[in-house]
Amino acid sequence: MNFGIAIHGGAGTILRSSMTTEKEKLYTDALRSALQSGYSVLEKGGSALDAVETAVRSLEDCPLFNAGKGAVFNNAGAHEMDASIMSGKDLSAGAVSLIKHVKNPVSLARAVMEKSEHVFLCGYGAEDFAKQMNLEFADDEYFRDEFRYQQWLKAKEADSTFLDHNIQSEVRSPKSEVNANDKKFGTVGAVALDKDGNLAAATSTGGMTNKKFGRVGDSPIIGAGTYANNNTCAISCTGHGELFIRSVVAYDISAMMEYKNLSLREACDEVVMKKLVKIKGEGGLIAIDKHGNIELPFNSEGMYRAMKSSGGEEKVEIYK
Amino acid sequence: MNFGIAIHGGAGTILRSSMTTEKEKLYTDALRSALQSGYSVLEKGGSALDAVETAVRSLEDCPLFNAGKGAVFNNAGAHEMDASIMSGKDLSAGAVSLIKHVKNPVSLARAVMEKSEHVFLCGYGAEDFAKQMNLEFADDEYFRDEFRYQQWLKAKEADSTFLDHNIQSEVRSPKSEVNANDKKFGTVGAVALDKDGNLAAATSTGGMTNKKFGRVGDSPIIGAGTYANNNTCAISCTGHGELFIRSVVAYDISAMMEYKNLSLREACDEVVMKKLVKIKGEGGLIAIDKHGNIELPFNSEGMYRAMKSSGGEEKVEIYK
Numbered sequence: 053m054n055f056g057i058a059i060h061g062g063a064g065t066i067l068r069s070s071m072t073t074e075k076e077k078l079y080t081d082a083l084r085s086a087l088q089s090g091y092s093v094l095e096k097g098g099s100a101l102d103a104v105e106t107a108v109r110s111l112e113d114c115p116l117f118n119a120g121k122g123a124v125f126n127n128a129g130a131h132e133m134d135a136s137i138m139s140g141k142d143l144s145a146g147a148v149s150l151i152k153h154v155k156n157p158v159s160l161a162r163a164v165m166e167k168s169e170h171v172f173l174c175g176y177g178a179e180d181f182a183k184q185m186n187l188e189f190a191d192d193e194y195f196r197d198e199f200r201y202q203q204w205l206k207a208k209e210a211d212s213t214f215l216d217h218n219i220q221s222e223v224r225s226p227k228s229e230v231n232a233n234d235k236k237f238g239t240v241g242a243v244a245l246d247k248d249g250n251l252a253a254a255t256s257t258g259g260m261t262n263k264k265f266g267r268v269g270d271s272p273i274i275g276a277g278t279y280a281n282n283n284t285c286a287i288s289c290t291g292h293g294e295l296f297i298r299s300v301v302a303y304d305i306s307a308m309m310e311y312k313n314l315s316l317r318e319a320c321d322e323v324v325m326k327k328l329v330k331i332k333g334e335g336g337l338i339a340i341d342k343h344g345n346i347e348l349p350f351n352s353e354g355m356y357r358a359m360k361s362s363g364g365e366e367k368v369e370i371y372k
Numbered sequence: 373m374n375f376g377i378a379i380h381g382g383a384g385t386i387l388r389s390s391m392t393t394e395k396e397k398l399y400t401d402a403l404r405s406a407l408q409s410g411y412s413v414l415e416k417g418g419s420a421l422d423a424v425e426t427a428v429r430s431l432e433d434c435p436l437f438n439a440g441k442g443a444v445f446n447n448a449g450a451h452e453m454d455a456s457i458m459s460g461k462d463l464s465a466g467a468v469s470l471i472k473h474v475k476n477p478v479s480l481a482r483a484v485m486e487k488s489e490h491v492f493l494c495g496y497g498a499e500d501f502a503k504q505m506n507l508e509f510a511d512d513e514y515f516r517d518e519f520r521y522q523q524w525l526k527a528k529e530a531d532s533t534f535l536d537h538n539i540q541s542e543v544r545s546p547k548s549e550v551n552a553n554d555k556k557f558g559t560v561g562a563v564a565l566d567k568d569g570n571l572a573a574a575t576s577t578g579g580m581t582n583k584k585f586g587r588v589g590d591s592p593i594i595g596a597g598t599y600a601n602n603n604t605c606a607i608s609c610t611g612h613g614e615l616f617i618r619s620v621v622a623y624d625i626s627a628m629m630e631y632k633n634l635s636l637r638e639a640c641d642e643v644v645m646k647k648l649v650k651i652k653g654e655g656g657l658i659a660i661d662k663h664g665n666i667e668l669p670f671n672s673e674g675m676y677r678a679m680k681s682s683g684g685e686e687k688v689e690i691y692k
Binding site: 143150168169170171177180265297298 | 458463464465469470488489490491492493494495496497498500501584585586587588589593594595596599613614617618619620623624627628631632651
C-alpha cells in the first residue's frame with residue numbers, strides 16, 4: 053500500500069529575486085523538518101490524522117509561517133488563529149476560529165473533532181473547551197515576533213490590512229482590489245494517506261495582519277479550506293480566503309473526482325488553474341488521492357510546499 | 373420567465389399529535405406572511421436577494437422560530453445568532469456567527485457581502501461592523517421569550533443542550549446520540565428565483581438552547597447551510613448542523629446537478645434521503661433551480677415550509 057504526505061506554508065508573491073540564500077534555507081529547512089515529522093508517523097504505520105496533525109504542529113511552532121507561533125497581529129494587537137482537521141475515513145471533522153493563546157490550534161481542532169459532539173467552535177468558547185481538554189496555552193510573549201510587530205505597526209499606521217504576511221511588507225488599503233504583487237497568504241497545511249488507506253487533511257492560520265471585525269477565512273471552513281474523503285482525496289488550501297469560501301474549493305475537487313470521474317490532477321487543474329483564476333482567486337492547495345498521487349497546484353507566484361511518498365519521490369519547493 | 377420562492381422555519385420532530393389547532397394556525401399564518409412578503413418582492417420585479425432577505429427578516433421577527441427575536445438562550449443566558457446569504461449571480465456571499473443584539477442577522481450577513489471585502493465575520497467584530505453599518509440593534513428584552521426562558525432553565529438544570537427548540541421541551545444529555553424523538557432544528561431560511569433569472573439563498577438561526585463553547589452549526593457556512601449558483605440552484609438547510617457541515621450539503625446538491633446532470637429533485641433525493649439518512653443526518657432543506665422548480669425535501673418527522681411559484685402553485689405545510 054502506497055502512503056505519502058504533502059505540506060504547505062502558504063502561497064502568494066514569493067519571488068526568488070526577493071529572497072536571500074540564507075532566508076531560503078530557513079524556509080526549506082523548516083518545510084523539510086515538518087515534512088519528515090509527518091512522514092515518520094506514516095512510515096511507522098501511524099494514522100494519516102496523526103501525520104497531518106504532527107506536520108501542522110511543526111509548522112505552527114515555526115515563527116516563519118503565519119500560524120501558531122508565527123501568527124500575525126490583528127487590529128487589537130492580538131493573535132487570533134483558525135484551524136481545522138478532517139478524517140477521510142468517516143468524514144469526521146473539527147474546526148476552531150478566532151482563538152487566542154492556544155499553542156497549537158490544529159490540536160484543538162482535533163480535540164473538537166474527537167472529544168466534543170460539535171464540528172466548529174469559535175472564540176472564547178473554543179478557548180474554554182481547550183482549557184477543559186488541558187491543551188497547552190502560551191502567553192502573548194510566545195506569539196510576539198519583532199518582524200510581525202513592525203509589520204502590524206506599519207499596517208495600523210496606514211489603517212490597512214495585509215492579506216497575510218509578505219516579503220516586501222507592503223500594505224494595501226482596505227477594499228482595494230486584490231493585487232497579486234503585494235501579498236502572501238499565510239496559512240499552513242498538510243494532507244496524508246496512511247498505510248491503511250485512510251486520508252486526512254489539516255489547515256491552520258493566523259489570519260490577516262491588522263484584521264478587524266472577527267474576519268474568518270477559508271482555513272477553518274470544512275469544504276472550503278479543508279476536506280478529506282477516503283473515496284476521493286484530501287485537500288488543504290491557502291489563498292484569498294473569501295474567494296476560496298465562495299468557491300467551496302476543497303470539496304469541489306472531491307466532487308469533480310466523484311461525480312465527473314476526473315483524476316486528482318485534472319480536478320486540481322480545473323479548480324486552481326481555471327475556476328479560481330477566472331474569479332482572481334489567487335492561491336493554491338495541496339492534495340493527495342486514495343492511491344497516493346500528490347498534486348501541489350497554485351496560481352500565485354510561489355507556494356511554500358513539500359511532499360514525500362513511499363514510492364521515493366520527495367520535493368521541497370518555493371517558486372514556480 | 374418563471375419566478376418563485378420557498379421558505380422554511382426548521383425541521384425535526386413536529387408531530388400533528390403534539391400540535392393544537394391554535395398553535396398550528398399561528399405557525400401557518402407566520403409562514404404564509406413571510407412567504408408573501410418575499411413573493412411580493414419578486415412579483416414587483418425585485419431581486420432574488422431582496423426576496424430572500426425580506427422573507428428571512430419576517431421569520432426572524434416572529435417569536436415562533438429560532439432566529440432573530442425567537443432565538444434560544446445559550447449557556448450564558450444570551451442570544452447568539454448566525455446567518456448567511458449568497459447570490460447565485462456572482463457567487464458573492466456574506467455570513468456572520470455568534471452575534472448578539474443585532475435585530476436581523478440576515479441583513480448583517482448581506483451587509484458583509486455587499487459592504488465589506490470579507491465573507492465571514494464572527495462575534496464582537498461582526499457586531500462592530502454592524503454598528504458601522506448602522507444596522508438596527510435590540511436589547512435583551514426584545515429577544516426574551518418566556519417559553520424559551522423556561523426551556524433554557526430546564527436545560528441548564530440538567531446541564532444539557534437542546535438540539536434547538538422542540539415541542540415537548542425534552543432535553544438530551546451532552547454527547548448522547550442524536551435522537552429523532554426529541555428535537556426540532558430551529559433555523560429559518562429562504563431561496564428564490566427572480567424574473568431576471570437570478571438565484572439567491574439565505575439562512576438564519578439562534579443555535580442550540582444552552583449551547584456552550586461558541587458552537588457554530590451549518591447555517592453560516594457557505595456550501596454547508598447555504599449556497600446559490602445561477603447555473604444550478606439555491607439551497608437553504610435546516611438540520612443537525614454538524615452532519616450538514618461534514619457533508620457540505622448545500623454545495624453537494626449543486627455539484628450533483630452540475631457534474632452528474634441530475635435534476636434538482638434527483639439531487640435532493642440523493643443528498644437528503646440517501647446520503648444524510650445513511651449517517652443519521654436528520655433534517656431537510658429548501659431548493660429552487662434556475663427553471664423555477666422547487667423542492668422541499670426532509671428526512672425528519674416534519675419541516676415548517678412554504679413555497680409559491682409564478683406558475684400558481686402555493687403550499688404551506690408542516691407535517692410529512
